[in-house]
Structures are given as C-alpha cells and as structure tokens.
Amino acid sequence: MRADRLLSLLLLLQNRGRLTASELAAELEVSVRTVHRDIEALGAAGIPVQADRGRAGGYRLMDGYRTRLTGLTDAQAGSLFLAGAPGPARELGLGADLAAAQLKLQAALPAELAARGRRLQERFHLDAPAWFRDADPVPHLAQIAQAVWDQRVLHATYRRWSGEERPRRALYPLGLVLKGGIWYLVARASDERVRSYRVARFLAVDTGSEGFERPAGFDLAAYWQESTRRLEDAFHQETARLLLSPRGRRLLPMQFGAAGVRALADAEPADPADPDGWVLVHLPVESRSVAVGDLLRLGTEAEVLGPPELRRALADTVAALAERYAESGCAGDGRRATITA
Known part of the structure; x- marks a missing residue:
C-alpha cells in the first residue's frame, strides 16, 4: 500500500507541479505527517523533491526531472479503455484521436494487459443519454x-x-x-x-x-x-405530504428520482393496523402546476394530504379530467372531434 501511495505522490508532483503538504494529504487521504514521511522516503530513494518555504511554498520536483514509470496494474490498464466514451468524444471532434490513442495504448501494453482491455471493451458500453429522448443537436x-x-x-x-x-x-x-x-x-x-x-x-x-x-x-x-x-433547491418550492400504497412506493423513485428515494427513506406507516401497508412520505415538489402533473403519474397509488392548495389543485384537475372523459361527452361539444364507432 505504501509503495502505491509513494508512486501516487510522485505522479501528483510531476503532473501538477508545486503542491503543499495539506493539498497532498487531501489528495492521498492521509495525514500531513504521513506526507512529510513519504517525502523523506522519496528523497532517500533518490527522487529530487524540493521544499519551498514561505506563503507560496510547497513541495515540487527539481526542474527537468520526470519519472519514466510505466507500470500498470490489470485494473488500471482496463480502466483506460473505458475512460473515453466514443459518443461524447465524437461530438467533441476527438473520435479519431480517441480511437488512435487506444490503438497505440493497446500496442504498447504487454499482451495480457492488452487482452484485458479488449475484453472490457467487449463487455461494457456507456450510453450517456436518457431513455426515450433524442440527443441534443450540438453543431457548435x-x-x-x-x-x-x-x-x-x-x-x-x-x-x-x-x-x-x-x-x-x-x-x-x-x-x-x-x-x-x-x-x-x-x-x-x-x-x-x-x-x-x-x-x-x-x-x-x-x-x-x-x-x-x-x-x-x-x-x-x-x-x-x-x-x-x-x-x-430552487425547483423544490414546497413539500407534499403523500399517502403511498406498496406499489406507489415502487413507483416513487422511478417518477421522482433521488428526491423520491430520499422521501422513502423517511417514510412512516400511515396506520400500523392497515393491512395494505400504506405509508406517509414528505416529498419536495416543484411549482404547483408542475407538481400536479408529476403527482398524477402516480395514479390511484397515492393520495395527496397537503398542502391544502396542492390537494385542491389535484382534485380540480381530476374533476376536469372526469368530466372530459365522461361517456356523455364522447360526441363532442364543438370543441372536440366527434367520436364514432
């Protein structure tokens, strides 16, 4: 473990230049005292680390020094083949460069590491866009x-x-x-x-x-x-109090993401004697008009208890929907097309 940390410290100084002991400690997740001991160990190994004192001081490598260490573990070599997503790289105009870099890396690696990289590419694929949504056109x-x-x-x-x-x-x-x-x-x-x-x-x-x-x-x-x-925080303008059925609990994270997950973590039984297992949750929601549409997606698996204005807005919307879809309205009233069998 210490050898890995010493190598990481050396590469940090090489790639970033002067860093303070506190910055190195934060990067390596160790104490400042450990950083001082590791710096001494690098010096004893012949690595020319210089200490600059003063407010702008810190540790740095002697000008012109660069390590030629190229050793990679199996996991590190494989991760390089997953580091660049081909879609985003292509959008940035770097698709050909990424492909060429991966080919060069594959050629430079020992056979067993190159084979591991190929297996990772064959078995893992990153598709960044969400479901059922076309990617944005980004000509610029x-x-x-x-x-x-x-x-x-x-x-x-x-x-x-x-x-x-x-x-x-x-x-x-x-x-x-x-x-x-x-x-x-x-x-x-x-x-x-x-x-x-x-x-x-x-x-x-x-x-x-x-x-x-x-x-x-x-x-x-x-x-x-x-x-x-x-x-x-800006989007979540108020908190809705909801009763959720067991199925509603499964739907909430799908409809509201992380906010739904957090709400479920603090769920309380609506009634300990209720055999159906409904629970009470407090869910941050957006503006009232947006919240009404979002909450309606839960259907009959949820009941909004408050705030009163939100419950009233949902009731009004449901009543309007019921009137629109009533059987007597199927023939239309001049504003909707006539439905024929």
Missing part, C-alpha cells in the same frame, strides 16, 4: 470545446429556455459538462458571474482572438455540484 460543440481548451473568449447568441433570444454577448468559457446526455458550457459572463449554458441553445458562436485568465482556484467539478444543488 467542437468550436466551444476548442475555446475552452485555448482559453479564448466566445462571442455567442443564445436562446433561453423560454424561447427568448439573448443579444450577442462575450463569454469566458471555463469548462464543459455532460449531464444525462446533455452538454453544458460553464462560463463567466461580462458581469463576472459564472453560469451554465445548454450547448444546444447556442444559435451562433464566434471565437475571438483575445484570451483570458481563468479565475484562481476555479474547480469545475465543485462548481457543478454546487450549481446542481442550488438548482434542485
């Missing part, structure tokens, strides 16, 4: 990706979710995220705020000649996680 993705890589300003026209076309504006692209088969650009706008933009909604994109500096310490993964949490 490759150009946006190049601007992200080159740190070039984008001048873009964007269509908001409401259909409104926003005027051409300058964006400072910081990263791309693939979420559920949908590409998003994370970029800083001229007002210095960092926002997320759905790539399919870009109507026109031009790459400027001017570059820009990335915000110091910007972490794309951390930003996306926090942005996702804020979006979920």
Whole structure:
C-alpha cells in the first residue's frame, strides 16, 4: 500500500507541479505527517523533491526531472479503455484521436494487459443519454470545446429556455459538462458571474482572438455540484405530504428520482393496523402546476394530504379530467372531434 501511495505522490508532483503538504494529504487521504514521511522516503530513494518555504511554498520536483514509470496494474490498464466514451468524444471532434490513442495504448501494453482491455471493451458500453429522448443537436460543440481548451473568449447568441433570444454577448468559457446526455458550457459572463449554458441553445458562436485568465482556484467539478444543488433547491418550492400504497412506493423513485428515494427513506406507516401497508412520505415538489402533473403519474397509488392548495389543485384537475372523459361527452361539444364507432 505504501509503495502505491509513494508512486501516487510522485505522479501528483510531476503532473501538477508545486503542491503543499495539506493539498497532498487531501489528495492521498492521509495525514500531513504521513506526507512529510513519504517525502523523506522519496528523497532517500533518490527522487529530487524540493521544499519551498514561505506563503507560496510547497513541495515540487527539481526542474527537468520526470519519472519514466510505466507500470500498470490489470485494473488500471482496463480502466483506460473505458475512460473515453466514443459518443461524447465524437461530438467533441476527438473520435479519431480517441480511437488512435487506444490503438497505440493497446500496442504498447504487454499482451495480457492488452487482452484485458479488449475484453472490457467487449463487455461494457456507456450510453450517456436518457431513455426515450433524442440527443441534443450540438453543431457548435467542437468550436466551444476548442475555446475552452485555448482559453479564448466566445462571442455567442443564445436562446433561453423560454424561447427568448439573448443579444450577442462575450463569454469566458471555463469548462464543459455532460449531464444525462446533455452538454453544458460553464462560463463567466461580462458581469463576472459564472453560469451554465445548454450547448444546444447556442444559435451562433464566434471565437475571438483575445484570451483570458481563468479565475484562481476555479474547480469545475465543485462548481457543478454546487450549481446542481442550488438548482434542485430552487425547483423544490414546497413539500407534499403523500399517502403511498406498496406499489406507489415502487413507483416513487422511478417518477421522482433521488428526491423520491430520499422521501422513502423517511417514510412512516400511515396506520400500523392497515393491512395494505400504506405509508406517509414528505416529498419536495416543484411549482404547483408542475407538481400536479408529476403527482398524477402516480395514479390511484397515492393520495395527496397537503398542502391544502396542492390537494385542491389535484382534485380540480381530476374533476376536469372526469368530466372530459365522461361517456356523455364522447360526441363532442364543438370543441372536440366527434367520436364514432
């Protein structure tokens, strides 16, 4: 285990440059004291690690030093063949590069590791988009990706979710995220705020000649996680109290995802004497109009107890549906087509 950790420490310093003991400890999930001992062990093994003191100090490798270590375990070699999803790579304009890189890697690996990589490719496949939904058209993705890589300003026209076309504006692209088969650009706008933009909604994109500096310490993964949490909090405007049948409990995660799973974790028996096993859950829901449509998908396997306004809105919708589908309305009233046998 320590040998693996020493190798990881060495590769961190080689790939990232100067790092503090605290940063290394966080990456390796060990104590700062352990990092100091590991640095000493690397030095004793002849690895030229330098310690820079002061506020901007840390550990780094001597200028010009690079390890030639190429040893890979079975699992590490196999993971490289799964690291690139061919669909997203193709959308980024890197499909041919990914295929060529995998061929070169396969040729460089020992026979047994190359065979393991081929078996993994034969047995595992990543299909990112969700079911029953076509992938977004992303004609500007490759150009946006190049601007992200080159740190070039984008001048873009964007269509908001409401259909409104926003005027051409300058964006400072910081990263791309693939979420559920949908590409998003994370970029800083001229007002210095960092926002997320759905790539399919870009109507026109031009790459400027001017570059820009990335915000110091910007972490794309951390930003996306926090942005996702804020979006979920904004969508969930109230909490519905539901009675669920046993079948309703199975449907809830399918209809409401992670929110449904969390709600079920805190479910309470509606009535301990109830032989049917109905439970009470508290489920965060979106705006009332959206919540009504979502909750109706549970059908008769759920009953909304509150808030009163939400229960009333559901009752009104169900009553309107009952009136529309009543047998006496089959002939239509001038607004609907006449149904004939």
